[in-house]
Amino acid sequence: MRQLSTQDTDFEQQLATLLAFETVNDANLLKTVDDIIAQVRLDGDSIVLALTQKFDQHPATSIHELELSKDSLAEAFATLDDEAKTALTTATTRVKDFHQRQVQETWQYEDELGNRLGQKVTPLDRVGIYVPGGLASYPSSVLMNAIPAKVAGVKEVIMVVPAPKGVLNQLVLAAAHLAEVDRVFTIGGAQAVAALAYGTETIPQVDKITGPGNKFVAAAKRAVFGQVGIDMIAGPSEVLVYAEGEADDRADWLAMDLLSQAEHDRVAQAIFVTTCPKQLAAVAIEIEKALNNLPKADIARDSLKHRGALVLVKDRSEGMAVINRVAPEHLELSVNDPDALLNDIRHAGAIFMGRHTPEAIGDYCAGPNHVLPTSGTARFSSPLGVYDFQKKSSIIYCSESGSKPLAKTADILAQREDLDAHARSARYRYQ
């Protein structure tokens, strides 16, 4: 596993290389995706069914067989063992509790002229959530996408999840039941994104599509952006764990936290940053030890080899600079005084504070969303939240007297912009 130090003369360059990750912009892929979208717009249900039969080897013979009933979701939950039921229910409750605090309300105020200004907040009417199928089909993703939408007040949440060979993950369906998803279609890929964006005879058109997916899904989301809203183009998952070699640190804990990211994906990224050379060496040893006995060791090794790093910094201030440079999706602060660092952290998707807050707790049940900005996009974007499922309309009410001075100002500025009808429209209100 690569080791870097801020003392290296080419540290900046090494860090830039480590972080470089471009989403595939393969022209063939884009063409395929564009073609699928065009076909779905033209042929609707029939092509969605045909592509699902082809790509997912799904045995359905009609589009209606691709929709799951609400009863089947309830049934999936009912047949779970108690341990799973309790865990999923706990996660649901906690995620709902947290997100309820994100709800925004309409506000209005009166200005000194007697005009009323404000912002009306309205939930989106209908949204689609994409849940990957097959190996990486996660019930937790269902909760994290559907719950904020429901808390926002979205009337209809449509979930799509591919079912390769018709096989479904029962935990995913149970999660859809708990999260009160309204309709589920077992479709996936660019065809599912296109169906949600434009609607077909059977699949309703939505206003926004959220949720992760493979490169076809990512390309399709980018292509339909504007027709519908999208959450983000997700890149590989990353964690940055920061420590300072304090007495309470446990190298085996730190190593396992890094591995919990590395086991996700061969392109996942785990970075350890420490001010202490001894701790850096100890964590390297513990990673090797743990890898000897990890089911997904093969994936994790690849991830650590190609995208992982152990980074030595001189002091806390350098540590903070590296964190802000990386703008990590997940940031763990394994220090005695994590609150002291909070002000200096400008870019991170989620901040896990102290030694008893591993990323895994946030992935499942702490409450905050696990859909987070990746690949440095925490510089400008936020965790998925209720705010993604509410939108705002400005409210402007001018009284007859309050309108006059504003109309005068608008008249003057409109004339300077050579917009004569604007100016006259304003002038009517004060002359």
Add this chain to the structure above:
Amino acid sequence: MRQLSTQDTDFEQQLATLLAFETVNDANLLKTVDDIIAQVRLDGDSIVLALTQKFDQHPATSIHELELSKDSLAEAFATLDDEAKTALTTATTRVKDFHQRQVQETWQYEDELGNRLGQKVTPLDRVGIYVPGGLASYPSSVLMNAIPAKVAGVKEVIMVVPAPKGVLNQLVLAAAHLAEVDRVFTIGGAQAVAALAYGTETIPQVDKITGPGNKFVAAAKRAVFGQVGIDMIAGPSEVLVYAEGEADDRADWLAMDLLSQAEHDRVAQAIFVTTCPKQLAAVAIEIEKALNNLPKADIARDSLKHRGALVLVKDRSEGMAVINRVAPEHLELSVNDPDALLNDIRHAGAIFMGRHTPEAIGDYCAGPNHVLPTSGTARFSSPLGVYDFQKKSSIIYCSESGSKPLAKTADILAQREDLDAHARSARYRYQ
């Protein structure tokens, strides 16, 4: 000008045709834009200068001549006449006042287990605002893009504005001075977007790009989305004016409000919706009258002919349905009781309430932003605001005892997702 009625058997189809507007997806345009972006990433300053010389016929011979000093902005303001100074200053003050109410703050709370959860709010570090040059170079756009960024706490606002043949609009520069823009480069097109997204030797890389532009700018923004944040892909501007033929309505005012949209652009859209056939006829007559004496009559006629409509609805409830179907960028409610309608309006960028609130007041100086979702995207997006220049990071702090039950739940769910390192990382915290 086309007249529709909800009584027409094909009303739905006619309305769909009226609203259909797809942003250009011309393959040649996309290729040109992709090539420009690739060149700028490779060659930086030199290609930005060369393209500016070529496309804008700008006389500069070095990239540094393309940057304006802060003094030149102050100078542009100082040389304005008093009327313009006062109008711009009033607009600045009101826009700032409104946007200050949108500032979001960091929050945290303690759960019943003694864990702390919350959301840290941080301004973006550096943003770019695109201001069109030439004919449609509007000082109001500078205020509406730069002020929310500054109110959010963005440290550095970089403005780009093309200067065809080196000529600049002094009002635009004066607005940049008032809005406290930090740096201005006189560049435009896809090359300006690429320079802001990736940075060059001279032009700093930003975290988000906002502001309208031509089709090259729109395509470039879509292409760099993910590398940086963007506000939206803006379509043509639209207004929907709603009235019910009440005694206080003035057909000449309503006509001028529609024309103030139509004069913007040949593809701008002005729609009048009324429950009253007599009012519909009267507004049609007033539009014709006003067109006889409007500098931009030619543009407005084209816009009204191809994209405008006068729509007759049976009653208020049908009116609200048409409004929500259109999801207009600007919505004027010319009725005695606009507040009574507010609850039923689900989709609109900005709502102008009552007869004394023409869109023009909102365009310049009411306070709310004039950068609004177009082409029906008010279904899922919001006016530009301070929230576009702040982002959130989740805060999760688990106490030693509060961590244990959550770690247990995470352990169980991680096992069900076959993520062993996740499970072990959680288990360390409770065993």
